[in-house]
Amino acid sequence: MGEKKIKKNKERCTLQEILTIIGGKWSMSIIYALFPGKRRFSELERMVTGINTRMLVKELKNMEANGIVVRKVFATVPPTVEYMLTDKGKKLEPIIDQLYQWGVEYVGDGVT
Amino acid sequence: MGEKKIKKNKERCTLQEILTIIGGKWSMSIIYALFPGKRRFSELERMVTGINTRMLVKELKNMEANGIVVRKVFATVPPTVEYMLTDKGKKLEPIIDQLYQWGVEYVGDGVT
DNA sequence: CCGGATCCGACCCGATACTG
DNA sequence: CAGTATCGGGTCGGATCCGG
Numbered sequence: 001m002g003e004k005k006i007k008k009n010k011e012r013c014t015l016q017e018i019l020t021i022i023g024g025k026w027s028m029s030i031i032y033a034l035f036p037g038k039r040r041f042s043e044l045e046r047m048v049t050g051i052n053t054r055m056l057v058k059e060l061k062n063m064e065a066n067g068i069v070v071r072k073v074f075a076t077v078p079p080t081v082e083y084m085l086t087d088k089g090k091k092l093e094p095i096i097d098q099l100y101q102w103g104v105e106y107v108g109d110g111v112t
Numbered sequence: 113m114g115e116k117k118i119k120k121n122k123e124r125c126t127l128q129e130i131l132t133i134i135g136g137k138w139s140m141s142i143i144y145a146l147f148p149g150k151r152r153f154s155e156l157e158r159m160v161t162g163i164n165t166r167m168l169v170k171e172l173k174n175m176e177a178n179g180i181v182v183r184k185v186f187a188t189v190p191p192t193v194e195y196m197l198t199d200k201g202k203k204l205e206p207i208i209d210q211l212y213q214w215g216v217e218y219v220g221d222g223v224t
Numbered sequence: 225c226c227g228g229a230t231c232c233g234a235c236c237c238g239a240t241a242c243t244g
Numbered sequence: 245c246a247g248t249a250t251c252g253g254g255t256c257g258g259a260t261c262c263g264g
Binding site: 092 | 125126127128129130131135137138140141144179200203204206207208210211212214215216217218
């Protein structure tokens with residue numbers, strides 16, 4: 001379990017690899033919801049409109065594995081879990097923001 | 113054929129919609145290959161490593177429908193087709209570039 | 225040279241029900 | 245509250261053959 005592929009060559013990185021990390025249907029929306037700060041699981045479930053439990057869990061796990069979010073568990077009587085972005089994840093903020101701005105500017109209309 | 117849904121409300125634009133446009137496996141790589149200027153079909157097929165004909169055609173059509181690229185046909189004896197980015201498509205350059213830089217910086221390693 | 229058409233497997237994603 | 249388990253459909257993407 002503590003075994004992960006350790007690759008130290010940073011040179012081989014394709015756009016496709018990046019998209020497998022944050023190109024999913026929900027990834028960016030979740031990251032977006034985490035920009036202001038930490039969120040609980042149920043908060044995210046409410047904020048990311050249309051997502052269901054399974055997908056949220058799956059995406060969060062994936063992001064954790066990719067070092068984009070951190071998961072923090074509190075041993076309270078009703079279980080509490082918080083998620084927040086890592087530095088790596090926070091660096092995506094300007095990018096996602098610009099992407100969103102691009103979309104707002106041109107949506108469904110390409111001929112002026 | 114000249115009938116498309118005309119939506120004039122620019123306010124409803126989600127990240128998911130944007131990703132359906134440029135979130136495919138090959139979209140960004142193709143756009144990336146088109147940054148320097150216009151390219152012929154076979155050029156793209158060579159530049160975008162791993163793609164096959166069907167996918168390239170499909171993506172290019174999609175991008176054309178979304179106003180990201182323009183298709184120019186020359187009635188030469190061996191058929192010639194050129195593709196180039198529209199202004200809308202060119203605006204993606206800084207975004208894709210930053211995304212790529214992000215990927216280069218952290219690839220497969222999230223714990224510093 | 226450029227692309228259409230078809231077949232087909234793989235994976236993504238959604239709904240629901242259940243557990244600690 | 246925060247997940248896990250299972251089922252099933254729909255879409256994505258790859259190989260290959262065919263046509264202008």
